[in-house]
Amino acid sequence: xxxxxxxxxxxxxxxxxxxxxxxxxxxxxxxxxxxxxxxxxxxxxxxxxxxxxxxxxxxxxxxxxxxxxxxxxxxxxxxxxxxxxxxxxxxxxxxxxxxxxxxxxxxxxxxxxxxxxxxxxxxxxxxxxxxxxxxxxxxxxxxxxxxxxxxxxxxxxxxxxxxxxxxxxxxxxxxxxxxxxxxxxxxxxxxxxxxxxxxxxxxxxxxxxxxxxxxxxxxxxxxxxxxxxxxxxxxxxxxxxxxxxx
Amino acid sequence: xxxxxxxxxxxxxxxxxxxxxxxxxxxxxxxxxxxxxxxxxxxxxxxxxxxxxxxxxxxxxxxxxxxxxxxxxxxxxxxxxxxxxxxxxxxxxxxxxxxxxxxxxxxxxxxxxxxxxxxxxxxxxxxxxxxxxxxxxxxxxxxxxxxxxxxxxxxxxxxxxxxxxxxxxxxxxxxxxxxxxxxxxxxxxxxxxxxxxxxxxxxxxxxxxxxxxxxxxxxxxxxxxxxxxxxxxxxxxxxxxxxxxx
DNA sequence: GTAATAATCTCTTATTATGAGATTTCATCA
DNA sequence: TGATGAAATCTCATAATAAGAGATTATTAC
Numbered sequence: 001x002x003x004x005x006x007x008x009x010x011x012x013x014x015x016x017x018x019x020x021x022x023x024x025x026x027x028x029x030x031x032x033x034x035x036x037x038x039x040x041x042x043x044x045x046x047x048x049x050x051x052x053x054x055x056x057x058x059x060x061x062x063x064x065x066x067x068x069x070x071x072x073x074x075x076x077x078x079x080x081x082x083x084x085x086x087x088x089x090x091x092x093x094x095x096x097x098x099x100x101x102x103x104x105x106x107x108x109x110x111x112x113x114x115x116x117x118x119x120x121x122x123x124x125x126x127x128x129x130x131x132x133x134x135x136x137x138x139x140x141x142x143x144x145x146x147x148x149x150x151x152x153x154x155x156x157x158x159x160x161x162x163x164x165x166x167x168x169x170x171x172x173x174x175x176x177x178x179x180x181x182x183x184x185x186x187x188x189x190x191x192x193x194x195x196x197x198x199x200x201x202x203x204x205x206x207x208x209x210x211x212x213x214x215x216x217x218x219x220x221x222x223x224x225x226x227x228x229x230x231x232x233x234x235x236x237x238x239x240x241x242x243x244x245x246x
Numbered sequence: 247x248x249x250x251x252x253x254x255x256x257x258x259x260x261x262x263x264x265x266x267x268x269x270x271x272x273x274x275x276x277x278x279x280x281x282x283x284x285x286x287x288x289x290x291x292x293x294x295x296x297x298x299x300x301x302x303x304x305x306x307x308x309x310x311x312x313x314x315x316x317x318x319x320x321x322x323x324x325x326x327x328x329x330x331x332x333x334x335x336x337x338x339x340x341x342x343x344x345x346x347x348x349x350x351x352x353x354x355x356x357x358x359x360x361x362x363x364x365x366x367x368x369x370x371x372x373x374x375x376x377x378x379x380x381x382x383x384x385x386x387x388x389x390x391x392x393x394x395x396x397x398x399x400x401x402x403x404x405x406x407x408x409x410x411x412x413x414x415x416x417x418x419x420x421x422x423x424x425x426x427x428x429x430x431x432x433x434x435x436x437x438x439x440x441x442x443x444x445x446x447x448x449x450x451x452x453x454x455x456x457x458x459x460x461x462x463x464x465x466x467x468x469x470x471x472x473x474x475x476x477x478x479x480x481x482x483x484x485x486x487x488x489x490x491x492x
Numbered sequence: 493g494t495a496a497t498a499a500t501c502t503c504t505t506a507t508t509a510t511g512a513g514a515t516t517t518c519a520t521c522a
Numbered sequence: 523t524g525a526t527g528a529a530a531t532c533t534c535a536t537a538a539t540a541a542g543a544g545a546t547t548a549t550t551a552c
Contacts, residue, residue, distance in 0.1 A: 005539075006509060007289070010253045011296045017316065022323035026529080036511050041530060043253070050257045051352065056325065059529070063320040065351045068358060070263065071317030072374025074309040077268035079302065105311045106297065112314060128318025251508075252540060272498080282542050287499060305498070305550095 009035070010043050014052060017063055019129075025060040071128070080204070080213055081113050083246045087215075087239040092117035095232060097219040101204075101243070102131065104142050104211055107154070109133065112213075121197060121220055134161025137189035137199035138214045144181035145203045145211040151178065165192050186233045196221050200232050202240035215240040255281070256289050260298060263309055265375075271306040317374070326450070326459055327359050329492045333461075333485040338363035341478060343465040347450075347489070348377065350388050350457055353400070355379065358459075367466055370440060380407025383435035383445035384460045390427035391449045391457040397424065411438050432479045442467050446478050448486035461486040 012033060016024060024032075030040050044061060047053040051066030075081055084101040091099040092115045100114035102125075109131045125131050133139045133154060143151055155162060155171045155178075163169060167177040181187045186202040193199065201216035215236050224232070258279060262270060270278075276286050290307060293299040297312030321327055330347045337345040338361045346360035348371075355377040371377050379385045379400060389397055401408060401417045401424075409415060413423040427433045432448040439445065447462035461482050470478070 006253060007256045007292050007540090008296075010256070011292065011298070014296070014298075014312075014316070017319050019319065019322065022319060037529095038511060038531075039509080042509085045531090046253050046257065050254075050260070052257070052260075054351075056323075062323040063316050065349055065354075065356055065358075066260075067313065067316045067320045068349075068374045069354075069356055069376065070260070070309050070313045070374075072372065073263050073265065073268060074313045075374075076265065077302075077308040103311055103314075105300075108311075108315075110311055110315060112311075126318070128314045128316075128321075130315065253509090284500075284543090285541060288540085291500090 009033075010046060013040075013043050013047060014063075023056060023060045023062050025058075029061075078112060079246060080243065083243050084215070084239075085113050085115070087242065088113060088115040091115070091217055091235060091239065094235065095217065095219060096223060097121070097217050097232075099215070099217050100125070101213055101215055102138055103213045107133070109138060109142065109214070118220065121194075121218065124194060131193075132158075132161065134158035135165055135189070136193040137187040137201035138216045140167075140178070140181050140187035140189065141201035141203045141214045141216070142211045144178040144187065145205065145209070147210075148175075151175065165189070186237050188229060188233070190221065194218065198224060198229065200229060200236050202233070202237040204240050204243045206244070213243070215243065255279075256292060259286075259289050259293060260309075269302060269306045269308050271304075275307075324358060325492060326489065329489050330461070330485075331359055331361070333488065334359060334361040337361070337463055337481060337485065340481070341463065341465055342469060343367070343463050343478075345461075345463050346371070347459055347461055348384055349459045353379070355384060355388065355460070364466065367440075367443060367464065377439075378404075378407065380404035381411055381435070382439040383433040383447035384462045386413075386424070386427050386433035386435065387447035387449045387460045387462070388457045390424040390433065391451065391455070393456075394421075397421065411435070432483050434475060434479070436467065440464065444470060444475065446475060446482050448479070448483040450486050450489045452490070459489070461489065 013029065016029065016032060026040060026044065030037060033040070035043065044053060048055065048064065051064045053061045054064035055061050080101050080103060088099040088101065091097065096118045098114065098116045098118055098121055100111055102109050102111045111125045111127050111129055111131065114126065131138060133143070143154060146154070152171065152175070155174050159171060159174070162174050168174040186200060189199040191197060197218050198221050199216055199218050201214045203211040204213035204215060206212050217232050217236050219232065259275065262275065262278060272286060272290065276283060279286070281289065290299065294301065294310065297310045299307045300310035301307050326347050326349060334345040334347065337343065342364045344360065344362045344364055344367055346357055348355050348357045357371045357373050357375055357377070360372065377384060379389070389400060392400070398417065398421070401420050405417060405420070408420050414420040432446060435445040437443060443464050444467050445462055445464050447460045449457040450459035450461060452458050463478050463482050465478070
């Protein structure tokens, strides 16, 4: 995974930006990436000219305006957004809730659209924020549909979290829980991500049955009982399979 | 502006995505960019691995999930968003309107945040969408604060639009109109971008007095008279200068 | 199964990215 | 305003590697 050519090395600069580190001083980038001074400045110049980076007041760099523009364009071309948004609006009309679609990519789960009708239940996962793999209905709805070879290492990496939400003590027990989720076709979680909120999620599958996204409804625990959850689960699954078709 | 090295050429692939063309077939990219087949596929592979591109069903490519993630990060680190958002919330609390901040970069005006309290006045410029230079209070509030050398070519490029909104028949007359905007410290536009809407915008200036952004309130024309507009203009200018300070 | 298309590989050559160090630009304070 | 320190850019020889023609291998579609 370490960059082997100069093209990957330029892009490597973009990889270092994360929620923990939104601003980088050139000096730190040199140290962190191991590029020489002229090389780093060359890269920065190119990335700034492309608008992907910009320099903030104190000479350090942050992500730039072209990123913002590209996200707008990505919204226009994303099949999940285009086909999913009307469904989300319908869900939020029917229930006082938070409805969202999250994409599965490279061991990350990323929110791509969300709609809300619940006044005080604000989603802590807006568009673009990656979500943990170990907790929540969304993660489970996706993991349960992965092939075993893909699933097992993920379980092992997140065993502490998975254990703490009661999916089993050992990796094998967790895998059995996942099987049950797969059979049900959806996952339910009580307050695993947001206290007091119930999450109900179903996977969007591609034509080979591999998960590519998840549809999730989050609703205040006080608003639903078991039967209510079942009803929502049916709707969520319907939406997910509808999106799968496209 | 034509790429001179391989690093700029890879990034050149990202430049071709626009509102008019959200999806590209590799074959078309080869023709459009003039890269050979192996080279183009090499570039695509690298950009896909970085998550900046992804391939859609029909083998063509679109912007990818890392773009979405980077926009989320950009939101977290953007001083305009961080310092501006509370102000926008205050403005929308005070008036039934649409309040937004737009960044000026590379001859483009790009929305970075927007808040709204008006039910049926939906902004047609969400985050990331570039806005025309020839129409609207926002464009004018920025252009009026550019140095003459920068301003004149822009006026000439957009003369048709500028004329059609009544800023003057010749470039020189338009420039005089801009001077008046500059003296007033804000721009007002009636239905130039959205029919029936009034736009009131003031520039955010850096420490050298160069415009870097604009604060704009859009409100239904039926809700305000001249005095109302003046009141809003004062608030908008206050917000803009407050943001300028940071 | 086969045909058609799409993507990747191979390998040589010319191109060009690289980094040490010098130089220039920029900002800051006396 | 001029001096001081830091940040960014430039120069240039050399090693590194990106490029492309054409062949080969995947992937679809039928």
